[in-house]
Amino acid sequence: MKIEKVAVKCKDGRFPYIELGRFGRKPSLLVWVSGRLVQEGHIFFPANGRVVKTEKGSFVLKASDDYITHCIEIIDANRNGLPAIWRVDPPSAEVHEYTYDSSITGALISVPAGETVWVSWRTGGGWREGISVITPDGKYYEVTGFRDKEEVEEIRRLVDE
Amino acid sequence: MMKYIELDTEFSLVKTVRLGEIVLPYIGVGSEGHGAPSFRLWVSKRLLADGRKSISFPLLNATIVKTGGGHLVLVPSETHRVLKVIVPTRSSKIISVQPASAEVYRFKVYQSPCGSLGVWAGALIVAPLGEAVRVEWERLIKKFRWPAIARGFSIIYPDNTMHEEVLPDED
Numbered sequence: 001m002k003i004e005k006v007a008v009k010c011k012d013g014r015f016p017y018i019e020l021g022r023f024g025r026k027p028s029l030l031v032w033v034s035g036r037l038v039q040e041g042h043i044f045f046p047a048n049g050r051v052v053k054t055e056k057g058s059f060v061l062k063a064s065d066d067y068i069t070h071c072i073e074i075i076d077a078n079r080n081g082l083p084a085i086w087r088v089d090p091p092s093a094e095v096h097e098y099t100y101d102s103s104i105t106g107a108l109i110s111v112p113a114g115e116t117v118w119v120s121w122r123t124g125g126g127w128r129e130g131i132s133v134i135t136p137d138g139k140y141y142e143v144t145g146f147r148d149k150e151e152v153e154e155i156r157r158l159v160d161e
Numbered sequence: 162m163m164k165y166i167e168l169d170t171e172f173s174l175v176k177t178v179r180l181g182e183i184v185l186p187y188i189g190v191g192s193e194g195h196g197a198p199s200f201r202l203w204v205s206k207r208l209l210a211d212g213r214k215s216i217s218f219p220l221l222n223a224t225i226v227k228t229g230g231g232h233l234v235l236v237p238s239e240t241h242r243v244l245k246v247i248v249p250t251r252s253s254k255i256i257s258v259q260p261a262s263a264e265v266y267r268f269k270v271y272q273s274p275c276g277s278l279g280v281w282a283g284a285l286i287v288a289p290l291g292e293a294v295r296v297e298w299e300r301l302i303k304k305f306r307w308p309a310i311a312r313g314f315s316i317i318y319p320d321n322t323m324h325e326e327v328l329p330d331e332d
Contacts, residue, residue: 131180133180139181141180141181143180147230151230152183154229154230154232155234158203158205158228159186
């Protein structure tokens with residue numbers, strides 16, 4: 001599932017941040033955001049920016065024209081354990097995962113602008129596996145039954161030839 | 162005359178999976194829990210020339226290729242044909258198919274959402290063109306005591322006519 005927007009909170013009225021996921025009472029991932037990316041109190045995805053890690057280990061979503069950050073979530077309604085995102089293409093993608101207790105895995109994925117993102121995932125216990133594709137313009141496609149990009153390319157070659 | 166197996170000739174509507182720029186046409190084969198297909202059969206775009214939106218079996222000049230990931234793709238071939246057979250009773254089975262070179266891809270057809278009203282056996286059979294196919298099956302059959310499980314075979318000739326026989330009980 002593609003996340004379209006996340007509400008922004010503010011610390012001391014100066015430092016905007018977003019909370020993603022939940023681990024007990026705490027957010028699973030806290031990301032400070034550049035004020036330039038805040039619109040109407042929200043961050044809209046895909047966002048023109050990149051998530052970087054500071055020296056002290058905090059995450060900051062910095063505005064950048066060279067990178068795009070997508071936000072997706074994989075949901076497992078069957079309580080089999082957390083879904084796993086086990087591969088992201090292109091390999092240069094920077095992935096920051098978060099979870100909601102024990103049934104949703106999400107990720108902020110930063111890639112160079114103009115690149116299509118392929119995310120391979122499987123739900124807890126391997127009951128369901130699939131692939132999600134996010135195009136540079138933010139369109140999101142999700143299909144079950146595929147392991148990775150190569151499987152799709154192999155079928156495409158046979159179907160098209 | 163009673164037919165023990167059915168040669169499925171219904172049209173299967175071609176659906177598509179879209180992943181960005183990639184569009185993959187497929188048909189769902191079989192019908193399992195709550196209507197989910199047993200497997201997707203990806204269809205070559207050459208078989209959908211002239212804007213065809215459906216596939217019907219028996220399909221001459223076609224074969225099924227299995228990819229490394231276990232997916233099945235229906236592609237054109239000059240040497241093979243593809244048949245779809247169903248044994249239309251509950252507790253039915255397709256035991257074997259001859260010639261040995263024929264490839265068999267089995268599927269199930271549930272008669273209710275969870276199969277409580279019966280599960281029919283079916284198979285896609287890829288056979289060389291011009292060769293008869295012998296399908297050995299097991300199904301419920303009307304006998305003096307009903308229902309009784311019987312074994313038999315059907316021979317499907319290249320012109321899709323069939324010769325069927327029930328084998329005598331072993332006991």
